[in-house]
Amino acid sequence: MNNALVIGGTRFIGRHLVEDLLDNDYDVTIFNRGNHDNPFSDDPRVQHIQGDRKDDEALRTAKLTVEPDAVFDCVAYHPGDVVSAVDTFTDVDAYVYISSGAAYGTEEIPKREGVAQLCDCSDEQAQSDSDESYGPRKAEGDRVVFEAASRGINAMSIRPCIVYGPDDYTERLDYWIDRVLNYDRVLVPGDGTNLWHRAYVEDVASAMRIIAEEGEAGEAYNVGDQRLVTLREMVELVADVAGTDVEVVTAGERELAAADLSPTDFILYREYPHVLSTGKLAALGWESTPVEEAMRRSVESHRESERDGAEWDPGREAEERVLSILDTL
Numbered sequence: 001m002n003n004a005l006v007i008g009g010t011r012f013i014g015r016h017l018v019e020d021l022l023d024n025d026y027d028v029t030i031f032n033r034g035n036h037d038n039p040f041s042d043d044p045r046v047q048h049i050q051g052d053r054k055d056d057e058a059l060r061t062a063k064l065t066v067e068p069d070a071v072f073d074c075v076a077y078h079p080g081d082v083v084s085a086v087d088t089f090t091d092v093d094a095y096v097y098i099s100s101g102a103a104y105g106t107e108e109i110p111k112r113e114g115v116a117q118l119c120d121c122s123d124e125q126a127q128s129d130s131d132e133s134y135g136p137r138k139a140e141g142d143r144v145v146f147e148a149a150s151r152g153i154n155a156m157s158i159r160p161c162i163v164y165g166p167d168d169y170t171e172r173l174d175y176w177i178d179r180v181l182n183y184d185r186v187l188v189p190g191d192g193t194n195l196w197h198r199a200y201v202e203d204v205a206s207a208m209r210i211i212a213e214e215g216e217a218g219e220a221y222n223v224g225d226q227r228l229v230t231l232r233e234m235v236e237l238v239a240d241v242a243g244t245d246v247e248v249v250t251a252g253e254r255e256l257a258a259a260d261l262s263p264t265d266f267i268l269y270r271e272y273p274h275v276l277s278t279g280k281l282a283a284l285g286w287e288s289t290p291v292e293e294a295m296r297r298s299v300e301s302h303r304e305s306e307r308d309g310a311e312w313d314p315g316r317e318a319e320e321r322v323l324s325i326l327d328t329l
């Protein structure tokens, strides 16, 4: 297997996937609309086909042009997208659909493939673009993959938790890095032990390749850091790799409410722990980057970028109010 077609490929996960595939001697073609800058435009190893994945004819043309062994689908946000893809790439050695940890519909620790239930998806949700229907749509895409595999198509799925690292346009981790780099005291909601599993982007990329090479049709594989850190530990780790000192100050619901804040105003906070089991993926020979190294590369990339996570900022003034209330206690 050495000829890969990446649907997407120019922003974050797909971009790192292309780099991983090149490092592993694949011929790579990316398929996208050309709306975002192509970081590989000067790299003769990466071919580009312009097209919209919503256009079945364009997908078919890409298939006939590239004749890929492996197809990596970074842009399937609706179950219908997965239906089109499995119907187009019927005879490839591997079709890997990026699902999500959000596809799980129950809260249990950890969430295991084939054990934790997936979200249901109504017809209305399947067509929707709302945030609330994201998990249901991803779960329905997984069911399309399973059904396709039962018809002999080599389709598999990967379920990443929150992905972080260089080029992360969601800027979720950037909010926290920005706080650490600019303030001595960082306010963390809850008691600091809050746990929302995260996956380093280069590990998601290598997982996608390994699943294509070693995975089984009809199977889904979770991906996330093998060692998890709590929200407090994450902030301390950022400070550590950035070579700075911060005081982490935790604030519960009542203290935050005094400044009209709530824990969920803080990005990467989730009340109930979200933890994905990664044993099934590790059994294929995958390993995650040590969290210290993953964070070091994330902070380095943050410093070189203009990302500041400002859109997630709950308001420093309100935070200062909470900090001064806590000082008086």
Ligand SMILES: NC(=O)c1ccc[n+]([C@@H]2O[C@H](COP(=O)([O-])OP(=O)(O)OC[C@H]3O[C@@H](n4cnc5c(N)ncnc54)[C@H](OP(=O)(O)O)[C@@H]3O)[C@@H](O)[C@H]2O)c1
Pocket: 007, 008, 009, 010, 011, 012, 013, 014, 015, 016, 031, 032, 033, 034, 035, 036, 037, 051, 052, 053, 054, 073, 074, 075, 076, 077, 098, 099, 100, 101, 159, 160, 161, 162, 163, 164, 170
């Ligand atoms: N970030 C996370 O925490 C996380 C967690 C779990 C799952 N996921 C999943 O990861 C995937 C997103 O990955 P990414 O954005 O980082 O991937 P990416 O492949 O690096 O970037 C998205 C690409 O899709 C292209 N694209 C968008 N709409 C398209 C269309 N209609 N037809 C063809 N190309 C299209 C974009 O380019 P053009 O705009 O130029 O077409 C861009 O190249 C999604 O499936 C998401 O659900 C993400």
